[in-house]
Amino acid sequence: MGTEAFIVRPFRAGDAAGVRSVLAASYGAEATPSPTYDWWSFGCSTAISGFMVAEAAGRIAGVQPMEIFPFADGGKHLTGALLTGVAVHLDCRRRGIFSALVQACEQEAWRQNAAFITTMPNEKSRPGFLKAGYTDLGRRQLLVRPLQPAALGGKLFPVLGHLAGAAGGVAQAVIKNIRVTNGLTVRKISDIAPEIEMLAARHEQLFPGLRMRRSAEWLRWRFLESPLRKYHLIEARDAKGALAGFAAATMDDREKFKVCYLMDLFVGEKCHAAALLAALCELARNEKAEAVAAVVSSPALIDTLSHAGFWLVPYWLPLKKFYSVARFNPNRPAPAHWQKLAGWYQTLADWDNL
Ligand SMILES: CC(C)(COP(=O)(O)OP(=O)(O)OC[C@H]1O[C@@H](n2cnc3c(N)ncnc32)[C@H](O)[C@@H]1OP(=O)(O)O)[C@@H](O)C(=O)NCCC(=O)NCCS
Numbered sequence: 217m218g219t220e221a222f223i224v225r226p227f228r229a230g231d232a233a234g235v236r237s238v239l240a241a242s243y244g245a246e247a248t249p250s251p252t253y254d255w256w257s258f259g260c261s262t263a264i265s266g267f268m269v270a271e272a273a274g275r276i277a278g279v280q281p282m283e284i285f286p287f288a289d290g291g292k293h294l295t296g297a298l299l300t301g302v303a304v305h306l307d308c309r310r311r312g313i314f315s316a317l318v319q320a321c322e323q324e325a326w327r328q329n330a331a332f333i334t335t336m337p338n339e340k341s342r343p344g345f346l347k348a349g350y351t352d353l354g355r356r357q358l359l360v361r362p363l364q365p366a367a368l369g370g371k372l373f374p375v376l377g378h379l380a381g382a383a384g385g386v387a388q389a390v391i392k393n394i395r396v397t398n399g400l401t402v403r404k405i406s407d408i409a410p411e412i413e414m415l416a417a418r419h420e421q422l423f424p425g426l427r428m429r430r431s432a433e434w435l436r437w438r439f440l441e442s443p444l445r446k447y448h449l450i451e452a453r454d455a456k457g458a459l460a461g462f463a464a465a466t467m468d469d470r471e472k473f474k475v476c477y478l479m480d481l482f483v484g485e486k487c488h489a490a491a492l493l494a495a496l497c498e499l500a501r502n503e504k505a506e507a508v509a510a511v512v513s514s515p516a517l518i519d520t521l522s523h524a525g526f527w528l529v530p531y532w533l534p535l536k537k538f539y540s541v542a543r544f545n546p547n548r549p550a551p552a553h554w555q556k557l558a559g560w561y562q563t564l565a566d567w568d569n570l
Contacts, residue, residue: 220273222313224320227267227279234276235269242303262286262433266297266324270304270313278304280317284328285434289426289551296428297325299335300567314344326545332554334542336568345541354557356538357518359526361493361508363501400452400460400488402495408435409451411459412482419482423516425561426554430480438565439464439479445570447479448499452492460484461492466570467503476500478510480565486520493524511538513562538568 227235263283270278280302287296299321304313325333334353337345346352409432416430428434439447445466452461464479478496483489493508500508510521522528529535540557544550553559564570 222270222272222277224268224270224316227269231269231276235279238276238279238303238305241306266321268317268320270317277308278313278317280321282321284330286429288429294331297330297333302341331548332542332544337539342539350541350543351555353540353542356511356513358529359510359521360529361526364506399455400491402450402452405449405451408432415459415482415484418484422486423514425514425559427561428566461488463492463496467505473506474504476505476508477564477570480563489520490524511564513557513560515558
């Protein structure tokens, strides 16, 4: 299907096999959801799907999933669109299919009154977004807290291992119903308490920025209902039993070592972050992870994590680069702080295939 004309249209249920084959050709069969699982129907009930496909010679030639989610900024509620995992069939590349898919998503997003479209492109799709005029928001910061510096250093990053050794003093806490610092009790949980929304609102005041709204429903969908991956959830309660902190993480076996990724973190007071993160490190160590990593945009959160023993991985290291780009609805004013990633609150929970 190399040179045929193509059309772009919304996804239909009958497209499943074609979509899967484009994804498998682009990302590899192992990274493609199982044939029994329609991942694009893995919708959040609070989101509107705007999945677009390109069809050429009766076959699916390209896919661009999009979800329109509730967002919040400084207490104001709005909607924003998130693009994930664009892929064009190998035989059909450089014919403008990706550009056409993204344009169709934009039209749908503006029709739904989304304030912006954002995505986290990789090196392959980023040039196309920039060419199309998307704002380059910058790069999210990768932070790492090694748990077994000696072992880690000997494997992939001698430099990381060395610096980790110098940082030293990994805090201790046990994931049982025991007290850790600040009079908090930290435990593993298997459900999201409704009070989480109050905690998320307090967290938003401490760590401001334009963000996808972390409602209890969204958190359940993101961390409890995912058929793709298992998430570990922990919560901290104060002496009176009130919810004081929440963290979500997932373990990932990378090429040479196992990493625990911090997906999300909420605290009611900044001083509670260290205790919660110490507990998370203990959980990660129990799971045989060699490091805990986070990827975040918020300067306040970067600061809090670095105070809790995480260190900032320099941008020049040859590791995956965490880009973010956005386009703003031409019919709505976009505040100046949306133009830079520092004005956004993004964590790994916002997507990034984890
Ligand atoms: C990235 C991808 C979707 C681009 O699809 P495409 O249909 O070939 O892209 P388009 O033809 O619409 O290209 C639009 C612009 O993007 C840029 N672009 C696309 N492919 C590029 C490449 N390989 N190298 C550099 N720039 C590229 C160019 O600026 C291009 O405009 P031009 O052809 O006029 O120079 C496709 O290469 C792909 O599926 N890659 C593998 C999956 C993947 O990594 N997706 C990204 C996930 S975040």
